[in-house]
Amino acid sequence: MKLNAIIVEDEKTSRDILKNYLSKYCPNINVLGEAENVNEALILIRNNQLDVVFLDVEMPYGNAFDLLDKVGDIDFQTIFVTAYNHYAMDALNAHASYYLMKPISIDELIKAVDYVTEIRAKEDALQNQVLVPKTNSVEGKITIPQQNGFEVLETINILYCKADDNYTEIFTKDNKKKLVSKTLKYIEEALKQANFARVHKSYLVNVDEIVEYHKGKGGSIVLSNGKEIMVSASKKSELLSYFK
Numbered sequence: 001m002k003l004n005a006i007i008v009e010d011e012k013t014s015r016d017i018l019k020n021y022l023s024k025y026c027p028n029i030n031v032l033g034e035a036e037n038v039n040e041a042l043i044l045i046r047n048n049q050l051d052v053v054f055l056d057v058e059m060p061y062g063n064a065f066d067l068l069d070k071v072g073d074i075d076f077q078t079i080f081v082t083a084y085n086h087y088a089m090d091a092l093n094a095h096a097s098y099y100l101m102k103p104i105s106i107d108e109l110i111k112a113v114d115y116v117t118e119i120r121a122k123e124d125a126l127q128n129q130v131l132v133p134k135t136n137s138v139e140g141k142i143t144i145p146q147q148n149g150f151e152v153l154e155t156i157n158i159l160y161c162k163a164d165d166n167y168t169e170i171f172t173k174d175n176k177k178k179l180v181s182k183t184l185k186y187i188e189e190a191l192k193q194a195n196f197a198r199v200h201k202s203y204l205v206n207v208d209e210i211v212e213y214h215k216g217k218g219g220s221i222v223l224s225n226g227k228e229i230m231v232s233a234s235k236k237s238e239l240l241s242y243f244k
Contacts, residue, residue, distance in 0.1 A: 001117055001124075003051035007034045008041040008067070009081065010059045018054060018081065018104065025106055026113040038062040042070055050076040052097070052116050057082040077116040142190050144170065144180045151178075155194040159223055161187050161204040173209075173225070197239050199231045207242045 005022075009015045015034050022029045032048050035041035037060040045053065053076055057064045068074060077097040085101060097119065098112035142158075143150040153172070162169045163184035170178040170187070180187065188196070188204050195207045199221060212222035218231040221239070231239055 001028055001121055003029050003113075003117060003120060004032050004049060005029050005052045005054060006032055006041070006044045006048070006050060007054045008036075008044075008059070008064070009034070009054070009056040010036045011056075012036070014056070014081075014102070018109075021104060021106060021109055022113075025110055028117060029113060036060070038067045038070070041067050045071055045076075051120055052077045052079060052113075054079050054081050056080075057084060077119060079112050079116065140194075142187075142194075144178065145182065153178075155191060155196075156206075156208070158191075158196075158206055159209050159225060160206060160227065160229065161196075163202040171227075175225070195242075197235075197242060199229060199235050199239050201232065203229050205229060207239075213240075213243075 007015050007018055009018065015036075019031055019034070022031060029052070032050070033044045035044050039061055041053075041055075041059075044050075055064045055067070055078055057080060059067075064080065068078070079098045079100060080096050081100045081102065081104065083102040097116050100108055100112055140155055142153050142155055144153060153170070157173050159171045159173055161184060162171070164179070166181070166183055168180045168182055168184050168187050170180060172178070184202070184204060188198055191204070196204050197207050198204050205221065205223065209224045210221050211224050214220045214222070214228075216231075218233040218236050220228050220230050222228050
């Protein structure tokens with residue numbers, strides 16, 4: 001499981017050491033950026049979706065606890081990295097996931113990363129347990145996962161869905177595109193009670209929004225927004241059955 005992270009540490013040497021350790025021993029950590037003070041860290045946190053923040057306590061323009069107060073509603077795990085053990089209780093009160101002492105022990109770093117990885121995996125599993133029944137039980141709606149929870153969409157407002165590897169792009173009538181961390185098969189299953197048809201291995205369309213069909217081996221359809229989508233030969237019969 002890949003985790004997006006930043007390193008907040010005022011000493012460049014310490015940042016470089018930690019980044020090197022993470023690259024070498026914790027390959028699932030993707031370091032998106034570094035900050036050497038509270039102000040820089042706040043910008044990174046607000047501009048990125050993070051899973052974990054490696055956080056030194058003492059920094060210019062405030063300390064780690066000032067930073068967490070400014071962030072407010074925290075949706076990432078925090079690993080404190082400090083040379084001072086007397087901050088342990090404060091870190092615990094700040095809901096830190098782990099407390100690493102400098103100089104960093106590689107074994108302890110691996111334990112810390114394994115711990116937050118397990119937390120994130122459990123959160124994702126719980127989210128999926130919540131989302132699956134909702135997609136089928138709320139008539140006319142679908143819930144799609146987001147970093148901080150889920151968004152509810154009216155199925156009638158969805159024009160089509162397009163596969164993007166293990167993600168799905170959902171296109172809506174108001175010309176918006178939403179990237180969802182679910183496969184197209186998952187979305188198809190969620191929409192099985194609605195009027196949606198799989199016309200291609202990469203496309204799931206709202207049948208009610210089809211305005212034209214063009215003949216061919218599989219042919220193609222045109223949606224109400226003018227988007228033309230090819231129909232695979234194996235899906236042609238199933239699609240045309242909606243219009244009989």
